[in-house]
Amino acid sequence: MLAEVGFIATFLAFGAALYAAVMAFYSVRQRDERRLLSARNAALATAPLMLVSLGALLSALLTEQYQIAYVWNVTDPNTPTFYRITALWGAQAGSLLFWSGLMSAFAFGAIALNWQAQRRLMPYVIAYTMLVLAAFLALSLFFENPFERYWIMPDDSVAKGVFALGGAVPPSAVRLAETANGLNPLLRHFGMIVHPPLLYMGFVGFIIPFAFAMAALASGDLSSNWIKATRRWTLLAWLSLSLGLVLGGRWAYDVLGWGGWWGWDPVENAAFLPWLLSTAFLHSVMIQEKRGMLKVWNMFLILGTFSAVIFGTFATRSGLVDSVHSFARSAIGFPLFFFWFAITAMSVGLLLWRWRRGELRDERRLHGWLSRETLFVLNNVIFVMLFIAIFWGSFGAPIFSELFMGTTITLGKDYFLQVTPPLFLALFILMGVAPLSAWGATTLLRLGKALIAPSLLAALVVLSLALLQPTEPLVLLIYGLIALSGTVALWETARGAAARHKRLGENWYTAFTALIARNRRRYGGYLIHLSIALLGIGALGSELYQQETQRTLAVGQSLELGGYVMRYDGFLGGQIAEDGRIMDIAQVTVLRDGREVARLRPRRDFYPNAEGMNTMTIPSAHSTLEGDFYVLLVDWEPISAQNATFKVFINPLINLIWWSSLLLILGTLIGMYPERRVALATATVEPSSQLAGAKA
Numbered sequence: 001m002l003a004e005v006g007f008i009a010t011f012l013a014f015g016a017a018l019y020a021a022v023m024a025f026y027s028v029r030q031r032d033e034r035r036l037l038s039a040r041n042a043a044l045a046t047a048p049l050m051l052v053s054l055g056a057l058l059s060a061l062l063t064e065q066y067q068i069a070y071v072w073n074v075t076d077p078n079t080p081t082f083y084r085i086t087a088l089w090g091a092q093a094g095s096l097l098f099w100s101g102l103m104s105a106f107a108f109g110a111i112a113l114n115w116q117a118q119r120r121l122m123p124y125v126i127a128y129t130m131l132v133l134a135a136f137l138a139l140s141l142f143f144e145n146p147f148e149r150y151w152i153m154p155d156d157s158v159a160k161g162v163f164a165l166g167g168a169v170p171p172s173a174v175r176l177a178e179t180a181n182g183l184n185p186l187l188r189h190f191g192m193i194v195h196p197p198l199l200y201m202g203f204v205g206f207i208i209p210f211a212f213a214m215a216a217l218a219s220g221d222l223s224s225n226w227i228k229a230t231r232r233w234t235l236l237a238w239l240s241l242s243l244g245l246v247l248g249g250r251w252a253y254d255v256l257g258w259g260g261w262w263g264w265d266p267v268e269n270a271a272f273l274p275w276l277l278s279t280a281f282l283h284s285v286m287i288q289e290k291r292g293m294l295k296v297w298n299m300f301l302i303l304g305t306f307s308a309v310i311f312g313t314f315a316t317r318s319g320l321v322d323s324v325h326s327f328a329r330s331a332i333g334f335p336l337f338f339f340w341f342a343i344t345a346m347s348v349g350l351l352l353w354r355w356r357r358g359e360l361r362d363e364r365r366l367h368g369w370l371s372r373e374t375l376f377v378l379n380n381v382i383f384v385m386l387f388i389a390i391f392w393g394s395f396g397a398p399i400f401s402e403l404f405m406g407t408t409i410t411l412g413k414d415y416f417l418q419v420t421p422p423l424f425l426a427l428f429i430l431m432g433v434a435p436l437s438a439w440g441a442t443t444l445l446r447l448g449k450a451l452i453a454p455s456l457l458a459a460l461v462v463l464s465l466a467l468l469q470p471t472e473p474l475v476l477l478i479y480g481l482i483a484l485s486g487t488v489a490l491w492e493t494a495r496g497a498a499a500r501h502k503r504l505g506e507n508w509y510t511a512f513t514a515l516i517a518r519n520r521r522r523y524g525g526y527l528i529h530l531s532i533a534l535l536g537i538g539a540l541g542s543e544l545y546q547q548e549t550q551r552t553l554a555v556g557q558s559l560e561l562g563g564y565v566m567r568y569d570g571f572l573g574g575q576i577a578e579d580g581r582i583m584d585i586a587q588v589t590v591l592r593d594g595r596e597v598a599r600l601r602p603r604r605d606f607y608p609n610a611e612g613m614n615t616m617t618i619p620s621a622h623s624t625l626e627g628d629f630y631v632l633l634v635d636w637e638p639i640s641a642q643n644a645t646f647k648v649f650i651n652p653l654i655n656l657i658w659w660s661s662l663l664l665i666l667g668t669l670i671g672m673y674p675e676r677r678v679a680l681a682t683a684t685v686e687p688s689s690q691l692a693g694a695k696a
Contacts, residue, residue, distance in 0.1 A: 002068070010140055013050050040122070047108035061085070068146075072179075074090045096144050106233070124215030185605065191247050224288055232672045243665070245268075254618075273391055274306075291364050296360045303351060307347070382427050382430070394411075428485045432485040461487065465537070478540065486533030486534065498511075535656065547561055553645075556568065559648065584606075625655065628649070
């Protein structure tokens with residue numbers, strides 16, 4: 001029954017989404033409030049329907065319903081409950097359904113919370129969100145159905161279908177359990193219960209600002225209302241995507257066993273591309289709100305962000321790119337590409353139409369190269385340049401060469417490390433300078449004076465890093481420029497708190513909290529800048545000063561690397577875990593200055609399944625503020641394991657990358673904190689006169 005319940009709920013959600021989209025457009029054309037209310041109620045109904053659908057699939061996973069093909073493909077009798085939950089998004093069909101469920105939840109929240117305040121935009125918001133939702137639900141219903149069941153036909157062949165076929169009977173449950181595939185070992189990591197949902201929330205969340213932007217273009221309400229209505233939704237999506245990227249890096253660091261966290265893989269880049277445009281958007285909308293400028297540019301950025309989201313989804317799910325992160329090639333490639341092309345062409349066409357009509361004129365012009373708005377524009381240009389460079393290296397060059405040269409040219413990590421560092425450095429410089437400039441105009445002398453104290457703080461950071469890790473002067477300068485973007489944030493916050501402490505006599509804690517409460521957006525942004533600075537220092541240090549070696553050791557022998565000594569103590573072979581995997585574990589001791597600092601257990605895990613064994617190499621690390629001592633078990637002598645081969649890395653400052661995410665969360669939450677309560681949707685019928693203004 002779970003398969004039938006889930007499929008029917010999904011189908012009803014698909015029907016409700018289509019109905020809501022059509023009725024919302026029709027309500028504007030006819031100026032019919034009742035039809036709009038009907039569209040709204042249908043749109044809101046998609047969320048509980050998708051909750052039933054996802055609940056049915058999750059229940060099937062937890063209760064081992066192996067007659068459902070998706071359950072058979074991603075679990076087996078040895079799969080722990082924890083990983084049965086993560087299996088909900090562990091493969092193509094389940095992740096698409098989960099994606100649609102999140103989308104319906106975001107649409108529910110945006111429609112309910114903005115129903116009264118943004119009534120003129122609501123018909124179009126409903127229409128666009130529901131069209132996108134219907135498109136993804138169509139993929140789940142007609143191409144990647146997670147509720148398909150196995151059936152034995154009268155001629156003993158095996159068929160798939162949700163409902164019973166003529167003369168068909170379910171296959172043996174025992175036999176299905178014995179042959180079940182089990183979850184991909186790469187996904188058996190704690191981060192998999194957090195990383196994919198956050199990444200999907202980031203992707204799906206951008207449908208809200210996209211829908212409001214399209215609503216503004218369609219309705220003719222081209223003020224800043226759509227930006228104000230979606231600021232917190234955009235921040236939530238941006239935070240989710242940011243954390244998803246960082247946690248994805250942590251997963252790669254812990255599971256893939258190559259000693260790094262970011263490899264410029266096409267799938268990593270597919271998620272990074274919308275982050276770049278959305279970050280540019282979050283900066284540039286402030287100019288529109290404060291100065292009435294960049295209206296066309298902001299539309300371009302948010303429409304481009306959502307287009308990048310759909311393209312990235314297509315690239316990772318169609319087989320376009322080959323990656324350990326990507327899903328298998330499937331039939332959804334062409335329809336998803338068609339949808340991406342159609343939604344991008346429609347949005348660009350609508351933007352160009354409004355622009356040619358002269359309805360997106362800026363209220364002011366840029367004044368002075370050192371004004372805050374000019375520096376923000378430069379910031380945006382660099383973000384777009386990064387987007388173009390990374391898109392070309394990940395997708396443009398391979399596709400272009402395949403289409404026009406008959407061969408596939410792949411640009412690897414070296415390309416990205418040559419092209420992107422100067423652009424990232426320019427971003428960090430602007431992060432340090434722009435917050436100190438003023439709206440309208442700023443003199444070089446004033447800016448120079450404002451930079452003195454933050455520069456001294458940055459110099460202290462550089463001195464500390466130099467003492468921690470001997471470094472070339474050029475690298476120290478780069479460290480200083482990165483640190484400046486964080487020390488400016490610290491100094492400006494401290495200076496504001498000191499002013500309150502002196503002027504109002506508040507204690508330091510009260511002064512600090514009151515300062516943040518007075519302008520949460522500014523000081524939340526400062527914390528985010530500080531977190532990005534920490535991440536930049538960690539990424540630079542771990543990339544430039546990583547040390548590695550590989551040695552074969554007999555029991556009792558040692559190797560030295562970067563001031564550490566690692567001794568091979570012994571081997572535990574054939575250890576069987578509760579989930580059925582077999583572990584071969586090396587035991588090593590790590591010493592520094594003759595003192596034991598850690599005992600590590602790098603291992604190799606073997607996952608038996610119907611097709612043989614899947615193997616995972618799991619590292620073990622000793623972590624400090626200075627960096628990680630990171631050990632991989634590469635090989636060992638059969639039977640006795642008296643000799644084993646280890647690959648050892650020292651990754652300086654890499655933990656700053658993970659710790660920076662805590663400040664990122666705090667800063668974004670401060671910036672999102674609501675200043676007033678917003679009205680929920682009600683079931684009452686509003687006067688039809690309110691709808692009349694919805695027509696352009």
